Amino acid sequence: MISGIFILLGFYYFYLARKSSTLTSSARTKKIGMFLTKLTVIVPLIALAVFVILFMTILSGRLIERSSHALILLVLWLILTNCYAWILTYSGDKNFLIQTIAAAVCSLICIVLVTPLGRYDLLVYDYIGNFSFVIGFSGLLLFYLSHYFRRPAHL
Numbered sequence: 001m002i003s004g005i006f007i008l009l010g011f012y013y014f015y016l017a018r019k020s021s022t023l024t025s026s027a028r029t030k031k032i033g034m035f036l037t038k039l040t041v042i043v044p045l046i047a048l049a050v051f052v053i054l055f056m057t058i059l060s061g062r063l064i065e066r067s068s069h070a071l072i073l074l075v076l077w078l079i080l081t082n083c084y085a086w087i088l089t090y091s092g093d094k095n096f097l098i099q100t101i102a103a104a105v106c107s108l109i110c111i112v113l114v115t116p117l118g119r120y121d122l123l124v125y126d127y128i129g130n131f132s133f134v135i136g137f138s139g140l141l142l143f144y145l146s147h148y149f150r151r152p153a154h155l
Contacts, residue, residue: 065121
C-alpha cells in the first residue's frame with residue numbers, strides 16, 4: 001500500500017512541477033527558491049558518491065535492502081525540499097500553496113514511516129522486493145523530468 005502512495009506522490013509531484021511553471025514567483029523569495037531548486041538537482045550526485053563509499057566500507061550487509069531504502073528516501077527528501085522551495089516562491093497562489101503543502105505533508109509522513117530500515121523492510125521491501133528499485137528510479141526520473149520541462153523564466 002505504501003508503495004502505491006510513493007507512486008502517486010511521484011506523479012502528483014510531476015503535476016505540481018508542471019503547474020508551477022505557469023506561475024510567477026514572488027520577487028522577495030525568488031532567490032532562495034532558485035538556490036534550493038538548483039541544490040536539489042546536484043544533491044543526488046553527491047548522495048550517490050557518499051552512499052557508494054558507505055556501502056563499500058561500513059554498510060556491507062543487506063546491501064540490496066539498504067540501497068533501495070536509500071534511493072526511496074532520497075526521492076522523498078527531494079520532493080519535500082522542492083515543495084518547500086515552491087511554498088516559499090509561489091506563496092501568492094493559495095490553491096497551489098494548499099496543494100504543495102499537501103504534497104509536502106504526504107512526503108514527510110512517508111519519510112517518517114520508512115526511515116528505520118526495519119520498518120522499511122516490513123512496509124515496503126517484504127512486499128515488493130527488488131521492484132522498490134523500479135519505484136525509486138521512476139521517482140528520480142520524474143523528478144529530473146519535471147526540472148527538464150520547466151521554463152527557466154519562472155524559476
